Amino acid sequence: MILVYLTLLFAGLLSTLFTYLAVTEKDLLKAAAYSAGQSIAYSILFQVFAATDILLAYIAISVGVYSGLLIFIVSKTERFEV
Amino acid sequence: MGRRLLGLVLVYSLALALALVVYATGSLQPPHEIKRLGVFYVEETFFGNMTAMSPEAVTAIVWDYRGLDTVYETAVFFLAVVAGLAVFRVSKTPPLKRGVGLTEISRTSTKIVAALIVVVSASIALHGHLTPGGGFQGGSTLAIAPLLVIPIFSYYALLARRLTPGLLVTLRGLALTAIGLVALLPVFKGLEVVTNIRFYPAYILGQLVSGSLFLYNSSEYIAVASGFAAVFLYLSFEEEFHEEERGEDHE
Numbered sequence: 430m431i432l433v434y435l436t437l438l439f440a441g442l443l444s445t446l447f448t449y450l451a452v453t454e455k456d457l458l459k460a461a462a463y464s465a466g467q468s469i470a471y472s473i474l475f476q477v478f479a480a481t482d483i484l485l486a487y488i489a490i491s492v493g494v495y496s497g498l499l500i501f502i503v504s505k506t507e508r509f510e511v
Numbered sequence: 512m513g514r515r516l517l518g519l520v521l522v523y524s525l526a527l528a529l530a531l532v533v534y535a536t537g538s539l540q541p542p543h544e545i546k547r548l549g550v551f552y553v554e555e556t557f558f559g560n561m562t563a564m565s566p567e568a569v570t571a572i573v574w575d576y577r578g579l580d581t582v583y584e585t586a587v588f589f590l591a592v593v594a595g596l597a598v599f600r601v602s603k604t605p606p607l608k609r610g611v612g613l614t615e616i617s618r619t620s621t622k623i624v625a626a627l628i629v630v631v632s633a634s635i636a637l638h639g640h641l642t643p644g645g646g647f648q649g650g651s652t653l654a655i656a657p658l659l660v661i662p663i664f665s666y667y668a669l670l671a672r673r674l675t676p677g678l679l680v681t682l683r684g685l686a687l688t689a690i691g692l693v694a695l696l697p698v699f700k701g702l703e704v705v706t707n708i709r710f711y712p713a714y715i716l717g718q719l720v721s722g723s724l725f726l727y728n729s730s731e732y733i734a735v736a737s738g739f740a741a742v743f744l745y746l747s748f749e750e751e752f753h754e755e756e757r758g759e760d761h762e
Contacts (some may be wrong), residue, residue: 445523453515481643482569482570482643482644485643485648485652489648489651489652489654489655490651493651493652493655493658494739497658497743498743502746
């Protein structure tokens with residue numbers, strides 16, 4: 430049981446770190462990568478909560494589709510935020 | 512850098528304080544009993560009188576017990592893709608050129624990974640009534656394959672294999688029509704809309720297919736994958752092409 434709580438703590442803190450980095454990062458491509466990192470941390474949380482059905486949709490959408498869309502959109506504007 | 516560190520420390524202290532408050536008030540404890548609604552689904556999905564003949568309670572809820580919610584969800588996704596296509600207003604595909612693509616290493620690894628993605632997504636979607644997963648999960652996984660192919664082989668690789676946005680949108684329309692038909696067919700036999708086990712067989716050739724759940728999952732699989740793939744293709748066309756298209760529209 431303590432292992433479950435430790436995994437929750439680790440994934441939760443990791444997701445906060447990635448969210449913070451994604452918000453403050455000026456390089457938009459790096460920010461998209463941080464956002465994908467946050468999604469991976471959330472995927473660990475879903476797995477620990479035994480929400481496998483949500484996990485399967487979430488990991489494909491948030492790590493794959495969402496990051497891909499963000500990179501497409503960055504390619505249509507500029508890479509660096511001013 | 513100092514300011515970023517300060518912000519991070521602030522975020523973590525706030526999170527720690529919140530966690531302590533939640534822990535101190537005792538609301539962190541998980542419930543010891545399942546709610547009555549939960550018990551109903553656990554007991555009925557496979558064995559009870561109101562069965563959906565599916566050991567996967569989530570799929571049974573999504574497509575059978577709470578099917579109406581999924582209708583609206585699918586409608587929202589359908590309209591979102593329609594709105595996306597309306598913004599781009601592309602009627603043609605760009606003329607076929609030879610794309611450059613990336614290095615041999617990334618090409619070879621993408622070939623392997625893309626094949627694996629197709630297999631895994633098919634297993635997620637077609638076993639959706641037996642194991643966690645389903646049409647939406649499988650379809651969004653399958654959509655990653657073209658998403659990988661587009662930057663690594665260039666989108667001409669898809670267009671050269673006749674995988675045009677027009678074909679993808681048509682496939683999506685057909686798959687959504689199939690979902691509608693599966694829901695409507697029981698009406699012709701005098702049953703309610705979205706009837707499951709009383710109209711569709713639970714077993715085919717000794718294999719558990721859970722009635723309409725398998726049909727819904729496989730149609731949704733194609734609809735979601737082709738919808739996402741069409742959007743990615745439109746997004747990957749060069750800006751010059753979009754400008755040309757818009758210029759022609761105004762004339």
